[in-house]
Amino acid sequence: MLKSRTLILLISIGVIGLATPFSIASDQPQSVDVIAELIDQADDGATVTVPEGIYQGNLIVSKPITLLANGQVIIDALGSGTVIELRTEGITLRGFTVRGSGSTVDHEPAGVRAFDGPVIIEDNRFEDVYFGIDLRQSPETIIRNNFIIGKELELGRRGDGIRLWWSHGCVIQDNTAIDLRDMVFWYSEDLIIERNKVSQSRYGLHFMYSHNTVMSENELTDNSVGIYLMYSNNITLKHNRVVNNRGSSGYGIGLKDCDDIIIQDNALLANRVGVYIDNSPSSVDAVGLITRNRLSFNEIGLLATPITHDNVITENAFIENEEQVTVHGGGQLTLNSFEKDGRGNFWSDYAGFDLENDGIGDLPHAPRSLFRNLLAREPNLRIFVHSPAQQAIELTARAFPDLSPQPMFTDPHPLSSVPALQLMSSSDSTNPWPMAALSGGLLLASLSVGWFIIYTPGRSQTQRLHHLRSVDA
Amino acid sequence: MTTISNDQYCGLDHRSNFSPGHTSKGYCTLLFARREFLDALSSRWFLLYTIAFSMLSISVSYMSLAGSGSQGFAGFGRTTAGLLNLIMLVVPLMALIAGAGSIAGERERGTLLYLLAQPITRTELLFGKYIGLAVAMCCSMGFGFGLSASVLAWKAGGVGLGSFSMLILLTCMLSLAMLSVGMLLSVLSRRSGVATGLGLFCWLVLVFLSDLGLMAGTVIFKLRVQEVFAIAIFNPLQAFKMGVIVNMNASLDVLGPVGTYATRTFGDALSWLLALTIVAWIILPLLFAMLVFRKRGGV
C-alpha cells in the first residue's frame, strides 16, 4: 500500500518534471510554479490546460494565453497577496477555483487582478478572497459566470466583489457575489451589466462617475443598498429585482447627482426605501424617468430630497409601502411630474374611485399625512411608526383639516388598477408548507387545548384523589 | 352523617399525613384556572374577542398581500407590520378588561367571599384565575394567528416562518403582561365597573397617551435618541413592537435614529433587553397584585 502510493508520487513528480500536460487526481498541494512553467512553455495565444489539483502561491500571467482548468483546479494564495494577476491583454481565465487572497487593506489583495484589457474571466469560483475581480484599466473585458464569496468580515472591512477602474466597454454577466462590499464601477463607460446576483453585501451595484450603461435583469437581495448610482449619467436600469435591501441606508435604488436616468420595469420589494433620489437630475435640461416599476412592501416607496426636480414618475405600482412617497427633511415634490400623457401611477392607498371606468381615477391622489410630515421634520419620531398612536395622529389630522399639511405630491391621474408590468420573474420560490403547517398546528393546538380543558380534568383527577380523603365524622 | 366507604379509607396513619378536605396548591390553582377558562369560554366577550381578532388578522393579512401578484413573498414584513398595529390595539384592550373584571367581578357579585371561605389561599385563587384567563386568551389568539398564517402560506409562501412564530410568542407575552396589569387593577378596585374603567384608562395611556406624550416631549424638549429610547422602552407595547421588529429585521434601523442608536448600543443584547422588559411587566404587576390581595384582605 505504502509502496504503491510512493510509486505514484514518484511518477507524478517525474511527470511534472517533464511538464507534460495531463491530469491526475491528487490531494497533494503543489506550487503555482507548476502552472507558471506550463505557461512559460506555451506560445502566445495558446491554450494551457491546467491539471486537476491544488496549487499554492501567487500566480502571475503575463502572456496572452487561454488558461483552462481541467476539472477541479484550486489556486490558493494561502492568505497573502493577490491570487492571480493578469498583466497583459488577451488572457482568458476559465474554470478555476481561486481562493485564499490576503486581507490587508493597504494592498487590496484580490482573487484576480487584471492590469490591461481586454481579458476574459469566465466560469471561475472565488472563495475567501478580499477583493474578487479587480480590473485596473482593462477595457472591453468580459467577466462572466463567476461565483464570488468573500471573507467573513464586517461590512465596512470587506473588499469589493467586482471592481472596474477606468475600464470602458466591459461585459459583466451572470456573476454571483455574496458576502462582499460592492460590485463597483469607477470611471467606466458603456458597460453591459446583466443577470448578476449580489446578496449580503454592502451595495449590490455601485456606480461612481460611470456613464452610458444599461443594467438589466440583475438580482440584488439582502444587501444594505441594492443599486447605488453616484455622479453617473445616462444609465438605464431595466428588469432588475431589488429585494429586501434593508441596511442602515437601505435603498433599493439610490441616485446621487445623476442625470438622465431611466428606471423601468424593476421590481423593488421590501427594501427600507424603494427608490431614493438625492439631487437627481442635477444639471439643467437633464431629466429622470421612473416608470412601470413595482414598488411594494418597502418602508418608504420613494424618498426624495426637497430640491429634487424634473423627474417623471409614471405608471408605477406603489403597493403597500409603509410610506408611499416622502420628502427627506420635509417639503414637497411639486417640481416633479407624477403623470405622463394623462397616466399616473397606481397607489394602493388611493381613496378615490373610477366611475368612468377608463382606468384612471376620477380624483387626483394627493395624500396628506400629518405624521409623515412630522417624521420628515423630526426623524427621532420614527420610533413611533407601526403603533396605534400614529393612527391616532392621522385620524386627528383628518378630523381637523386645519391640521392637515400640504400634500407632498399630487398624482392628477392615478391608475385605478395595477398596470401590467413586465417584471423579472422571481427565481426564489418558497415552500408554503411549513407556514401551512404552522397554521394548522396553531388551529389544532388552540382547539385541542380548549377541548382538553373542557373534557379531561374530571377524569384525570379521580386518580389524584386516591391520595386525598375526607374526614369520617 | 354519611361515612366514607372503606375503599377510600386507608387507615389512621394516612389521615395524620394528609390534612383532609383540601387539595394541594398546584391542583387548587389548576381548578381555578379551569373554572376561569370555562367561564371565559362561555362568556360573550370571549367569543366576540376571538371572532374579532380572527377576522381582523385575516383581513389585515389579506389586504396587505392583495395585488401583490407573484411578489407576495416580499410582503411578509408589511403584513407583520399591519398585524403589529392590530395586536397593539386589540390585545392590550382585551387583556386589561379581562384581567380587571376577574377579581372585582367576583367581589361585586359576592362570590369572592364565598370562595375565600373555602380551603384555598388567596394566592391560589389569584394565580388560578390568571392562568385560566391567560390560557383562554392565548388559545383565542392562537386561533386567529393560525388563520392569518394560512393566508400567509397561500399568498406569501413560507417566508418568515421564524419571525412569525416569534411574533406569536411575543404577542402571548404581551397579553400576559397586560393581563397582569389588569389583575392588579382588579385587586385595587372595589367594584368591577371601576376596575373596567381603570382598565380602559390604562389602555388609553399605554396605547395612545404615553406615545403621544413622548412624541410631544421629543419635539418640544428636543430629546436625544438615548433619552427617547430609554423612555419608550418602559412602555410594554413599545418594547413589544421593537422586539418584533428587531426579530424580523435583525436591527431597529427602520425606527429611525432612535432605532439605530439602540441597535448600535445594545447589539445582540437588544432582543433580550426587550423581552426582559415584557417579562418584567408580566411578573411585577402580578406580584404586586398578590401582595395587595393578601395584605388588604378585602372581599
Next chain:
Amino acid sequence: MINAKQVTKKFGSTRAVDGVSFELGASESLALWGSNGAGKTTLIRCLLGIFPFSGQANIGEHDVQRHGKLARAMVGYVPQELAFHDDARLERSIQFFAKLRGMRVSDASRVLDMVDLSGHESKRVRDLSGGMKQRLALAIALIADPPIIVLDEPTSNLDASGRQEVVETLHRLRETGKTLLFASHRPDEVHTLASRVLVLEKGKLIKDVTPAQLWPTHHSLQTIRLHTTSENDDHAANVLREAGHTVNLNGHGLCVSVPNNRKGEPMTLLAQASIGVRDFEILENIQPSESNEPNAHPDVALNAHKQSSGKQS
C-alpha cells in the same frame, strides 16, 4: 375546636370586632347574637381567616391567619345568601367545590341527595328558590364532611318553610356531633340549636351564656310578622325597638320576637303610635328541645336584648 384570643378587627378607625376571646369545644353549638353591625359577620370572617386581624384564632390546631387553608378545610361555611355565578349550573358548581376539597364527583351527588336537591342538577343557580340555594350551600358545606359548620344568618332570607328545613337539617347535624357556629337574629333558632350564646355589642363580647339564660324558657319566644298600613316600615320598627322588642326588616313586613304570653303587645304599641296593622301572622316555631331552668332574671336578658337591637344600622 375553635379558639379565639383577643380577636380585633378595625375598619379604618371603627373596631368592628374588639378583643373577642372564646373557646368552642367539639360538638358544641355556639350562636352569635347581636344586632346588625354588632360584629357577628365580621367575627365569622375573621375566624375563617378571610380578613386579616390582630389577635389569634385557631381552628383545630391551625392558626387561621397563617394556615388558613388547613383551618378552612375543617369548616363548612354557609353564607347568608349563596352567591354564585347566576349562569352556572347547579351540578357543575357543586362539582367544582367538591374538587376544591379533594372529593369525588360522586360525593357531590351524595350531598345533593342529602339536602333533597337531586333532580335539579341541570338547573341554573338563578332559577333556584331561596330555600334551595341555602340547601345547596349546606350541601357544599357538607361535601367533605368537615367537623365544623359555620353559618352566617343562614335563614334570614328564607320564608318559614325554608327556614324550617334548614333548621331541621342543622339540628340533625348537631346530633351527629358536628360543631356548629352560627350567627342568628332569631331567638327560636338560637333556642333550638345553640348550646351557648355569645352576645356581641359594638364588636365587644358582652355575654357568654346559654340560650336559657338569655331567655327564660317559660317565656319561650315566638316570632310574629306584622304588615303595617304605613309605607315606611322603618318608623314602625323604631317604635317597637324603643319598647324593647327585637325587630327585623329582612323579608316582607316586620318580624318581631315576643314572649309567648305577650304577643299582642307590638300591635298595641303600633296602635298608640297611630300605625295601623293590616295583617299579622305567627311564624312557625320549633320548641326548644331542652328546658334548663334559667338563673338570670328575665329583665336582664330583655335589657341586653334591647341594647343590642337598639343600634340597628
